[in-house]
Each structure stands twice: as structure tokens, then as C-alpha cells.
Amino acid sequence: MSYSVGQVAGFAGVTVRTLHHYDDIGLLTPSERSHAGHRRYGDADLDRLQQILFYRELGFPLDEVAVLLDDPDVDPRAHLRRQHELLTARIERLSKMAEAVEHAMEARKMGINLTPEERFEVFGDKDPTQYADEAEERWGGTREWAESQRRAARYTKDDWKRIQAEVDAWSERYAALVGAGEPPAGEAAMELAEEHRQHIVRWFYECPYEMHRCLAEMYVSDERFKAFYDSMRPGLAEHLKEAILANAARHTA
Secondary structure (H helix, E strand, O other): OOEEHHHHHHHHOOOHHHHHHHHHOOOOOOOEEOOOOOEEEOHHHHHHHHHHHHHHHOOOOHHHHHHHHOOOOOOHHHHHHHHHHHHHHHHHHHHHHHHHHHHHHHHHHHOOOOOHHHHHHHHOOOOOOOOHHHHHHHHOOOHHHHHHHHHHOOOOHHHHHHHHHHHHHHHHHHHHHHHOOOOOOOHHHHHHHHHHHHHHHHHOOOOOHHHHHHHHHHHHHOHHHHHHHHOOOOOHHHHHHHHHHHHHHHHHO
């Protein structure tokens, strides 16, 4: 079987002009000609073209490709092995690049302008982008969402460290309060509930008491939030909910 230049161009995804150029420089000279003098390519020519295109994809210049393919001491299978190794290494590099781009996309979506290493240094084993899609679906069209995105986009690594330090300090105090048996409607619990609200206001968005009530209900109804707060101390999510409701009631009465 032999094939015309147009057929080979179609097979290989290159232009006829490219094949003419490869012929002109002696890189790929078709093994046959028709009676009219037209180029005809056999199976061996297609094999060589495949090798050329592999090396070109890997970034080798044409003159270097010619030297590699015309080396009489190199078995064709050696070319394939080498190309496989090079392509595998390239795939690994591209995969790592793709992961880095995905991290950047997630950071951009959450407004967290940190490298992945910095984010996990700041937040520990908690991934701040874990619920990004769901959060955007729930609140993406709200003023509060837009405000939180705008603010977060400006925060530096040190800002996020301060935010996390506040969360950790509050968590320790609230867990100790629950452990001491303080009632949710007691002064100490309501003060920490107010501090919880002020943290949101200070760092993310305006959180009026009615909105804080809604968040409190979610901390109990959503198993993921409940697990997060209960991990500080069993029963803390329900306690915090009641404290938030009590605090809102005293401020809006």
C-alpha cells in the first residue's frame, strides 16, 4: 500500500506543505513516485513520519531529528523507548503544572491569595476551599458573598495567620466554657457568641443578628459544620447555636 501526500497529511494531522518541506530538506523523502511524479508514501515512510512527529512534539529541532533518525547504530525500537521515557517525564511535569493551576484556581475562587504550601501552613489540615462550590451556589449572588470575596482577595499570609489565630483562641475558650458547664444563655456564652459574630464582621462581611441566627441553625443542621464544632468539644455545636440565639435576642429585644 502507498498513500498520496494528501492522505498522509490527513492521517498525521499535518499540512501538505509540511510534508513537502520535510521532503525538500531530506528529512522524509517518500519511497515512491506515481507515473505523474506525485509523491507516494509507504508504511516505512509513515513509521519515520511518526518518529519525526514524536520528536517534534518533544521540542527537538528538525536538524537534530534528522541526525537521530539517520544514526545507523540506533535500533528503531530504541527510538520508541527513548520517546516513551521523554513523553512519560513530560506527562508528569504537565500533571504537576495542572495541579498547580488547579490550586491557583481554587485559591482565586476563594479569594485566598496564598500558595498551596502557605495555605496548608496557615490552615493546617483544614482545606479552606473544601466547600467553595457549595458556598458559591448558596450565597454567590448575595452582597455578603461579594464583600467576603473582595476582602479575602486582599489578605496576605500574615492576615490569614491572624484570622486563624483568632479562631483557635476563640475555640479554646468556648470549649473550656462548655466543659465548665456554663449555660448557653449565660453571660459568658453570649459574650463569646457576640465575639463569633464580630469576627465575621471584622474579617469577611456584615453579619446582622438575623443572619447570625441563620448561621447558628446551619451549624447544627449541616452535619459537616456540626462535626467541625463538635470536634472542639462534644455538644459544642448545639451549645453555640443556643448561645447565638440568646445573644441575638438580647440585642434585638
